[in-house]
Amino acid sequence: MGSKSDLDTMRLASEVLRELEIPHETKIISAHRTPDLMFEFAKNAKDRGIKVIIAGAGGAAHLPGMVASITELPVIGVPVKSSNLNGLDSLLSIVQMPKGVPVATVAIGQSGAENSALLAGKILALSDKEVSKRIKNRISENSMNVAKDSHIGTWLE
Numbered sequence: 422m423g424s425k426s427d428l429d430t431m432r433l434a435s436e437v438l439r440e441l442e443i444p445h446e447t448k449i450i451s452a453h454r455t456p457d458l459m460f461e462f463a464k465n466a467k468d469r470g471i472k473v474i475i476a477g478a479g480g481a482a483h484l485p486g487m488v489a490s491i492t493e494l495p496v497i498g499v500p501v502k503s504s505n506l507n508g509l510d511s512l513l514s515i516v517q518m519p520k521g522v523p524v525a526t527v528a529i530g531q532s533g534a535e536n537s538a539l540l541a542g543k544i545l546a547l548s549d550k551e552v553s554k555r556i557k558n559r560i561s562e563n564s565m566n567v568a569k570d571s572h573i574g575t576w577l578e
């Protein structure tokens with residue numbers, strides 16, 4: 422994530438990754454304030470065994486795109502809500518990438534953080550049967566929870 426202020430949002434991604442038993446690391450790396458560290462991280466991520474990068478950032482939100490420009494790994498960008506434009510600035514900064522620099526962009530804020538972890542899990546599940554099973558279980562649990570709530574209309578009558 423780009424700064425400590427992004428932690429409240431990005432914490433959800435970490436929680437989902439833990440739930441799915443996917444090893445991960447959490448770092449604060451700023452594209453603007455620590456560009457050398459960002460470059461080193463992105464350049465060496467694959468050699469360190471990382472398979473997918475989730476990058477959350479707010480405001481100018483250049484971290485996901487800059488990381489994607491350096492690494493061959495998939496990058497998932499999470500737009501973090503900013504105080505000025507409620508995250509729209511972050512979303513546009515991440516989603517409007519030039520040709521040849523793909524960033525899979527999810528929703529603004531906490532939903533996006535959770536979905537980024539699920540998307541990373543689905544990417545990893547393509548080559549990891551255990552992760553695939555855990556993803557399938559989570560999808561089933563979600564479906565069952567929604568099905569339980571489907572009778573809400575009778576409560577409202």
